[in-house]
Amino acid sequence: MPLTILKLGGSVLTEKTGAPTPEPEAINRCAREIASFHPSADNQLILIHGAGSFGHPQARKHNSPEGFTNFGMIEIHRSVKSLNDLVIKALIENDIPAAPVHPFSYMIAEDARIVDMQTAQIKMMLERGMVPVLHGDVVMDRTTGASIISGDQLVAYLAARLRAARAGLGTAVDGVFADGTVIPVITSENFDAVRHHLRESDGVDVTSGMLGKVLELIRIDIDSYIFNASKENMIARFLAGEELGTRVTKTMEKGK
Ligand SMILES: Nc1ncnc2c1ncn2[C@@H]1O[C@H](COP(=O)(O)OP(=O)(O)OP(=O)(O)O)[C@@H](O)[C@H]1O
Numbered sequence: 040m041p042l043t044i045l046k047l048g049g050s051v052l053t054e055k056t057g058a059p060t061p062e063p064e065a066i067n068r069c070a071r072e073i074a075s076f077h078p079s080a081d082n083q084l085i086l087i088h089g090a091g092s093f094g095h096p097q098a099r100k101h102n103s104p105e106g107f108t109n110f111g112m113i114e115i116h117r118s119v120k121s122l123n124d125l126v127i128k129a130l131i132e133n134d135i136p137a138a139p140v141h142p143f144s145y146m147i148a149e150d151a152r153i154v155d156m157q158t159a160q161i162k163m164m165l166e167r168g169m170v171p172v173l174h175g176d177v178v179m180d181r182t183t184g185a186s187i188i189s190g191d192q193l194v195a196y197l198a199a200r201l202r203a204a205r206a207g208l209g210t211a212v213d214g215v216f217a218d219g220t221v222i223p224v225i226t227s228e229n230f231d232a233v234r235h236h237l238r239e240s241d242g243v244d245v246t247s248g249m250l251g252k253v254l255e256l257i258r259i260d261i262d263s264y265i266f267n268a269s270k271e272n273m274i275a276r277f278l279a280g281e282e283l284g285t286r287v288t289k290t291m292e293k294g295k
C-alpha cells in the first residue's frame with residue numbers, strides 16, 4: 040500500500056481513427072515513465088488500458104439489436120488482447136513485472152455494469168509487487184448475453200473496491216474542456232452545470248468518450264485525474280503525486 044490506479048487511454052496507445060494501429064513509441068514512452076515510479080509491494084500500481092482502434096471499431100461492427108454473436112465476442116476479445124500483449128511486452132522490457140489480467144476470462148456484468156469480479160488474485164499480485172494490467176473488454180452479461188466494459192469503468196470499480204489512494208485517466212487531451220479551458224474540478228455539485236460540455240469522442244468510442252469517463256469517476260469518493268498522457272512526462276508527474284488536468288470526485292471536500 041498505498042495503491043494507485045492508472046489508465047492509459049486507447050487514444051494514447053493507438054491511432055484511434057481506423058484499423059487496429061498501435062503507436063509503439065507512445066507505448067514505450069508510457070512504459071518508461073511508469074518504470075520511473077518503481078512500482079512495488081509498498082508502492083502498489085494497477086494499470087488498465089483502453090482499447091482504442093483494437094476494440095471500439097470491432098465492438099461497433101459486431102453490436103446489433105440481438106447482441107454480440109459468439110464469434111463477434113471472440114474477435115473483439117482477441118483484438119484487445121493483442122494490444123494488451125504489446126503493452127505487457129513494453130512494460131517487461133522496462134523491468135516492470137506486468138501481469139495480464141483479462142476481464143473476459145473472469146468477470147460478469149449485468150446491463151453493462153460489473154457485478155461479479157474476483158479481486159483476490161489481483162491483491163495477491165500487488166502484495167508481491169507485481170503490476171496487474173487489465174483492459175477494456177467484452178464480458179459475459181447476465182442481462183444482454185455479452186457487453187463492453189470500458190477501461191474507465193474498471194478504474195472506478197477497482198478504485199472503490201480496493202480503496203485506491205488516487206486514480207488517473209491518461210488520455211490524449213489536457214483534461215475536460217469547457218469553452219477552450221480545462222475545468223479544474225468536477226463533482227456532483229457542479230456536474231449539472233458542466234454536463235453540456237461533455238461529449239463523446241472524436242474517434243470511434245463505444246463507451247461514450249469523455250462523458251463516459253466523468254460519469255464513471257463521479258460515482259466514487261476517490262480523487263481521480265483526467266490528464267494528457269500523450270504529453271511527455273505527464274504520467275511520471277501523475278505517479279509522483281502531482282495534480283494534473285481535471286480532478287473528478289463525488290464531493291467537493293478534498294481527500295474524502
Ligand atoms: N469536454 C470535453 N473535453 C475534452 N475532451 C472531450 C470533451 N468532450 C468530448 N471529448 C472527447 O473525448 C475524447 C477522450 O475520450 P476517449 O474515450 O476517446 O479517449 P480514451 O479514453 O483515451 O480512449 P479509449 O476509450 O480507447 O481508452 C477526447 O479525445 C475528445 O474527442
Ligand SMILES: [Mg+2]
Nearest residue numbers: 089244246248
Ligand atoms: Mg473511451
